[in-house]
Amino acid sequence: MKKNRKVLWVSSVLILLAVSSSQADSAPRGDMLLKEGIEAFQQADYQVAMFRFREILSNPKEKNFHGDAYFWIARTYLALSQWEEASKHLEYFLSRFPENPYIMEGMYEKGRLLFLQREYTECIEHLDRFLKKYPDSPYAANAYYWIGEATFALGRLKEAEKIFHFVVTQFPTSFRSEAARYRLDIIKLKYREEELMKLLQWSHEEHLKALEEFQKREAVYLETLKTYQRRVALLSSQDYQGEIMKLSEQVRALENELSQVRKSEETLRVEKATLENALMKLRLESAPAKGGIESSGVADATTLKNLLELLQVKQEALALKEEYLQKLKQEVIGPEGKKE
Numbered sequence: 001m002k003k004n005r006k007v008l009w010v011s012s013v014l015i016l017l018a019v020s021s022s023q024a025d026s027a028p029r030g031d032m033l034l035k036e037g038i039e040a041f042q043q044a045d046y047q048v049a050m051f052r053f054r055e056i057l058s059n060p061k062e063k064n065f066h067g068d069a070y071f072w073i074a075r076t077y078l079a080l081s082q083w084e085e086a087s088k089h090l091e092y093f094l095s096r097f098p099e100n101p102y103i104m105e106g107m108y109e110k111g112r113l114l115f116l117q118r119e120y121t122e123c124i125e126h127l128d129r130f131l132k133k134y135p136d137s138p139y140a141a142n143a144y145y146w147i148g149e150a151t152f153a154l155g156r157l158k159e160a161e162k163i164f165h166f167v168v169t170q171f172p173t174s175f176r177s178e179a180a181r182y183r184l185d186i187i188k189l190k191y192r193e194e195e196l197m198k199l200l201q202w203s204h205e206e207h208l209k210a211l212e213e214f215q216k217r218e219a220v221y222l223e224t225l226k227t228y229q230r231r232v233a234l235l236s237s238q239d240y241q242g243e244i245m246k247l248s249e250q251v252r253a254l255e256n257e258l259s260q261v262r263k264s265e266e267t268l269r270v271e272k273a274t275l276e277n278a279l280m281k282l283r284l285e286s287a288p289a290k291g292g293i294e295s296s297g298v299a300d301a302t303t304l305k306n307l308l309e310l311l312q313v314k315q316e317a318l319a320l321k322e323e324y325l326q327k328l329k330q331e332v333i334g335p336e337g338k339k340e
Contacts, residue, residue, distance in 0.1 A: 030062035037072055050076050067097035071106055078109065083117050108139040112146055120150040141171035145180060152183065161187050
């Protein structure tokens with residue numbers, strides 16, 4: 001009986017040792033893979049890191065490390081900028097391992113991931129919940145910073161400015177403080193840019209107004225010019241027509257008068273020639289010895305001479321009249337025969 005009890009005790013000890021040995025072998029293996037994966041991740045060797053973390057998931061005996069593995073796989077996808085895969089693994093981690101030591105960091109990483117996915121409103125709401133749940137979190141400065149970035153991305157500069165200022169004043173030792181200062185400078189530049197844009201817009205609008213006003217005035221001017229040109233054409237064809245007719249009548253009258261003057265001059269020339277011939281004939285026919293005849297011849301000669309002088313004066317007067325009429329005609333019709 002005692003011998004059987006001894007055998008039973010030895011068997012129990014051996015079983016306990018076997019179980020302990022199995023657990024000891026499993027724990028160091030999972031822990032080792034996790035450490036190797038994290039080390040590779042920190043060295044940006046994401047392929048090796050991913051292999052180590054997935055090796056943990058492939059072994060059911062290492063389920064105690066599955067939560068950690070899912071978290072670091074999500075982090076690795078984040079580092080690789082594969083947002084969809086990162087989101088899928090992170091959501092699985094948050095929902096299935098709420099008691100995991102990485103849960104707080106996982107919630108923060110989800111907020112950062114939402115920002116990277118440009119889901120700015122969701123990012124702000126999620127990180128706000130995170131800060132309410134973990135107000136003293138070591139990731140608080142980062143959370144506020146990403147809220148500021150999301151607010152800035154939405155164009156709410158005043159709100160973003162307040163948040164970044166809060167990061168600078170409340171977390172002066174955080175590395176996010178310097179980034180927040182940079183963002184504050186960017187916001188100041190944005191304000192100036194907005195002012196310049198408003199000024200440029202105003203200037204552009206004023207330019208467009210001035211251009212529009214100029215175009216309106218130009219259109220009015222062109223229309224006025226067309227109207228004026230039509231009136232000039234109308235006057236040329238109607239109002240000036242009467243004046244042209246009057247001038248034409250004056251020209252015809254002057255031409256008739258010139259023609260009469262020229263006829264009179266021709267008549268005078270003929271009469272002068274006749275008188276000159278008669279005077280010459282009388283001088284030849286007059287005898288010096290015969291007083292009566294001489295007296296009569298002298299009287300006739302004197303009369304003829306006076307007539308010739310009178311004809312000469314009349315001829316000169318007609319010549320002057322012709323010259324005057326010719327000048328008057330030139331003034332009416334122009335030097336080239338056209339109305340001035």
